[in-house]
Amino acid sequence: MPAEPLSRARIVTTAIDLIEREGADAVSMRAIAAELGVGVMSLYNHVPNKEALLDAVAETVLSQIEFTDDPDAEWTDRVRMQALAFRQIAHHYPRCTMVVVSRQLRSTAGLLPVERALATLRGAGFGGDEAVRALRVFIAYIVGSLLREVGVTPTFAPVHRSDIRVGEVDPLLFPQVGELAPALHECDHEAEFAFGLELLIQAMALQLKR
Numbered sequence: 001m002p003a004e005p006l007s008r009a010r011i012v013t014t015a016i017d018l019i020e021r022e023g024a025d026a027v028s029m030r031a032i033a034a035e036l037g038v039g040v041m042s043l044y045n046h047v048p049n050k051e052a053l054l055d056a057v058a059e060t061v062l063s064q065i066e067f068t069d070d071p072d073a074e075w076t077d078r079v080r081m082q083a084l085a086f087r088q089i090a091h092h093y094p095r096c097t098m099v100v101v102s103r104q105l106r107s108t109a110g111l112l113p114v115e116r117a118l119a120t121l122r123g124a125g126f127g128g129d130e131a132v133r134a135l136r137v138f139i140a141y142i143v144g145s146l147l148r149e150v151g152v153t154p155t156f157a158p159v160h161r162s163d164i165r166v167g168e169v170d171p172l173l174f175p176q177v178g179e180l181a182p183a184l185h186e187c188d189h190e191a192e193f194a195f196g197l198e199l200l201i202q203a204m205a206l207q208l209k210r
Contacts, residue, residue, distance in 0.1 A: 006038055008046040012056045019057065019095045027054065055107075058100040063109035065089045067116060075124035076201050079138070082117055083197055087142050094150045101143055125208055134204055141200055149189045 004010060014035045018026055029050055033040040047053045065085050069078060090097040105111065114135065121131035171178035 006036065006042055006046065008056070011036070011043060011047055011053065012060050015053055015057050016060065016093065016096055019099065020093060023095055024054070024099050029053070054099055055103055055105065057096055058103045058105055059107045059109040061089060061093050061096045061100055062105070062113060064092075065113055067113075069116065069120075075120055076205060078120045079117070079201055079204075080197065082113070082120065083138055083142060086113065086139075087146070087193065090142060090146050091149070094146055097143065097146060101139065126204075130207070138200060141196060145189075145193050145196065 011032060014032055015027055018031065018035060027050065029043050029047075030040050032053070033043055036043075047056065066088070067085050068081060070081075073081075090100075103110070117135050117138070118131050121134055122128070126134065169177050169181075177184065
């Protein structure tokens, strides 16, 4: 059976797989060529350089976001749906999402989610600067939640390391930590995300009323 022809889509898919396995630092044109079993120079017929490849990775991931928008719904519901759609793709591609938020994208795939979010916020009555700030806050929250969920940021995350036992702390020094040890040990990621998302949405609704 003949080998699948080399193409831009195949190169990008290989880069996505490599990033999810080993992180963005593992990506190089040489590493991608080795994964594909081809010569390095053959890649340049489809992708000019590593930066262009990372842009393509980000755009490909963003293009897979499935938006289910209802123009007649309340703006709070629309923001909620958009945030959940972004989180879903971020959860599927956690390491590639870090690439997404590190790129300045100018393609249709890269700008469409931004356009949808800004249009929703402007339609709700937010000014331009407020809408941009709100968008950045929501992205920061989604990415921060994702980092905690995949175990990158341990601060205030549930304790899974066997060498840390919150329940064994001195209750006189740390009465709250001792009492709430069960909650600190466990984390329902879906419930935690929904709780934080509601706080953000309600805070924005209050800001709009002002």
